[in-house]
Amino acid sequence: xxxxxxxxxxxxxxxxxxxxxxxxxxxxxxxxxxxxxxxxxxxxxxxxxxxxxxxxxxxxxxxxxxxxxxxxxxxxxxxxxxxxxxxxxxxxxxxxxxxxxxxxxxxxxxxxxxxxxxxxxxxxxxxxxxxxxxxxxxxxxxxxxxxxxxxxxxxxxxxxxxxxxxxxxxxxxxxxxxxxxxxxxxxxxxxxxxxxxxxxxxxxxxxxxxxxxxxxxxxxxxxxxxxxxxxxxxxxxxxxxxxxxxxxxxxxxxxxxxxxxx
Amino acid sequence: xxxxxxxxxxxxxxxxxxxxxxxxxxxxxxxxxxxxxxxxxxxxxxxxxxxxxxxxxxxxxxxxxxxxxxxxxxxxxxxxxxxxxxxxxxxxxxxxxxxxxxxxxxxxxxxxxxxxxxxxxxxxxxxxxxxxxxxxxxxxxxxxxxxxxxxxxxxxxxxxxxxxxxxxxxxxxxxxxxxxxxxxxxxxxxxxxxxxxxxxxxxxxxxxxxxxxxxxxxxxxxxxxxxxxxxxxxxxxxxxxxxxxxxxxxxxxxxxxxxxxx
DNA sequence: CTTCCCTGCTCGTCTATACGAGTATGCCTC
DNA sequence: GAGGCATACTCGTATAGACGAGCAGGGAAG
Numbered sequence: 001x002x003x004x005x006x007x008x009x010x011x012x013x014x015x016x017x018x019x020x021x022x023x024x025x026x027x028x029x030x031x032x033x034x035x036x037x038x039x040x041x042x043x044x045x046x047x048x049x050x051x052x053x054x055x056x057x058x059x060x061x062x063x064x065x066x067x068x069x070x071x072x073x074x075x076x077x078x079x080x081x082x083x084x085x086x087x088x089x090x091x092x093x094x095x096x097x098x099x100x101x102x103x104x105x106x107x108x109x110x111x112x113x114x115x116x117x118x119x120x121x122x123x124x125x126x127x128x129x130x131x132x133x134x135x136x137x138x139x140x141x142x143x144x145x146x147x148x149x150x151x152x153x154x155x156x157x158x159x160x161x162x163x164x165x166x167x168x169x170x171x172x173x174x175x176x177x178x179x180x181x182x183x184x185x186x187x188x189x190x191x192x193x194x195x196x197x198x199x200x201x202x203x204x205x206x207x208x209x210x211x212x213x214x215x216x217x218x219x220x221x222x223x224x225x226x227x228x229x230x231x232x233x234x235x236x237x238x239x240x241x242x243x244x245x246x247x248x249x250x251x252x253x254x255x256x257x258x259x260x261x262x
Numbered sequence: 263x264x265x266x267x268x269x270x271x272x273x274x275x276x277x278x279x280x281x282x283x284x285x286x287x288x289x290x291x292x293x294x295x296x297x298x299x300x301x302x303x304x305x306x307x308x309x310x311x312x313x314x315x316x317x318x319x320x321x322x323x324x325x326x327x328x329x330x331x332x333x334x335x336x337x338x339x340x341x342x343x344x345x346x347x348x349x350x351x352x353x354x355x356x357x358x359x360x361x362x363x364x365x366x367x368x369x370x371x372x373x374x375x376x377x378x379x380x381x382x383x384x385x386x387x388x389x390x391x392x393x394x395x396x397x398x399x400x401x402x403x404x405x406x407x408x409x410x411x412x413x414x415x416x417x418x419x420x421x422x423x424x425x426x427x428x429x430x431x432x433x434x435x436x437x438x439x440x441x442x443x444x445x446x447x448x449x450x451x452x453x454x455x456x457x458x459x460x461x462x463x464x465x466x467x468x469x470x471x472x473x474x475x476x477x478x479x480x481x482x483x484x485x486x487x488x489x490x491x492x493x494x495x496x497x498x499x500x501x502x503x504x505x506x507x508x509x510x511x512x513x514x515x516x517x518x519x520x521x522x523x524x
Numbered sequence: 525c526t527t528c529c530c531t532g533c534t535c536g537t538c539t540a541t542a543c544g545a546g547t548a549t550g551c552c553t554c
Numbered sequence: 555g556a557g558g559c560a561t562a563c564t565c566g567t568a569t570a571g572a573c574g575a576g577c578a579g580g581g582a583a584g
Contacts (some may be wrong), residue, residue: 078546206468225487340576
């Protein structure tokens with residue numbers, strides 16, 4: 001039970017009406033913010049903190065749980081508590097669906113990831129026909145049945161997003177869009193070949209805490225929100241030809257958009 | 263100590279290796295998801311749950327803290343634990359900075375909020391000259407000193423976002439932009455009058471958990487992330503004329519963007 | 525009828541203890 | 555030296571108890 005490095009953590013103020021576990025959380029947060037504990041570094045163990053502050057273990061754990069819910073730390077069973085490293089973020093540019101990016105054989109995700117020096121993977125590919133939900137119907141028009149394409153994307157082994165594309169069945173059935181591998185340029189290239197020249201995309205962006213299923217699918221540590229993005233693709237005749245519902249680990253992404261001033 | 267409504271909550275599975283407090287959280291989450299507890303409804307009290315499940319209070323509190331970090335519930339001291347109501351969301355359209363919206367006397371925020379039937383407020387207005395940070399300088403060019411305009415926006419009394427605009431001092435000093443009230447159409451209208459015809463805006467969107475200061479300023483309940491938006495305005499000569507750093511309560515917003523397919 | 529207080533509920537904070545399970549290390553055995 | 559085991563650390567889960575503080579409702583006092 002080594003003593004803590006001197007001066008890294010302060011002491012409690014017994015006269016304060018701030019709860020003890022909050023004071024401990026404040027101390028640790030400040031130490032992390034000021035770099036006294038670096039990214040990935042191990043924090044003092046619970047029992048060391050118990051000794052240092054002279055409180056019970058539950059109080060210490062309470063303090064740590066605050067920092068965990070803030071996304072500052074993560075604990076590893078049997079090893080310790082660590083300052084959560086900030087993973088590299090993937091930047092989604094607003095021109096990522098430009099036509100000129102659709103001529104390569106690989107998907108946009110793959111090309112972009114390799115350019116950034118990461119190892120991209122796509123798994124849990126599933127293509128099937130489904131009944132439409134009210135949510136999807138409202139965006140896609142009145143299609144009762146849709147083709148759903150589900151997949152999950154990983155960077156260097158870490159899952160970062162999963163997405164489901166919905167297309168009107170009358171449009172996609174029997175085409176290469178209904179195949180697991182939609183071919184070079186992805187489904188957008190196929191849609192254009194089918195005569196649906198794409199005009200624009202609408203994107204809706206929300207942020208929220210993940211459901212337990214999303215935590216599992218994206219292996220999220222606690223204190224990491226998700227970005228929920230719903231994109232609708234329109235052809236030049238104004239018809240909605242695809243809705244893509246994407247859930248992304250918020251610590252892995254920054255979305256970039258360009259807005260006209262006109 | 264009234265008994266719980268029959269059938270609303272199930273029982274624990276002692277053979278499961280899933281932790282008891284997780285099983286309790288699962289039960290409550292399912293009950294909320296299926297509408298057995300409606301929005302704003304009071305959940306059984308901690309001691310009722312203790313009796314129902316036959317566990318200690320800390321175990322129940324542990325379960326509740328999971329749901330709280332998921333943003334599903336919020337507790338009120340002395341009253342009980344409630345299903346967190348989903349506030350109305352404000353939709354930010356991608357044409358919100360179009361020139362045609364800049365001719366009214368009121369700010370875009372005010373106009374839009376009143377159209378939606380909400381009571382808008384702007385407070386903690388502060389305008390002052392500051393040293394630029396590396397972050398701002400990188401976007402704004404080499405300006406060493408900047409004009410900072412800070413304000414907080416509220417809807418029906420609830421704070422929903424706060425923002426800081428940074429402008430190069432050589433551009434803004436001595437103009438109406440440096441006044442607390444920048445006049446009709448806001449600072450973008452003034453910039454255009456000064457000869458900086460706006461060309462486009464770049465926006466970067468991130469999501470993360472709030473800092474303690476942000477929790478306070480936006481009165482966020484736990485389990486609510488923030489959307490962090492950094493917008494840079496460019497004039498037709500390609501010069502960055504403003505950087506706006508905005509932090510928004512994620513449960514109050516959905517951002518809408520339109521992307522070209524070309 | 526109104527005001528005030530008391531009582532009993534609620535959640536918030538904190539202590540002390542116990543055992544289990546995952547991880548790393550070093551020693552002992554082979 | 556290699557393998558395996560013991561041990562000592564880590565965090566995870568759970569119990570039982572205590573007191574405090576915010577809130578609401580009922581009843582007593584004015």
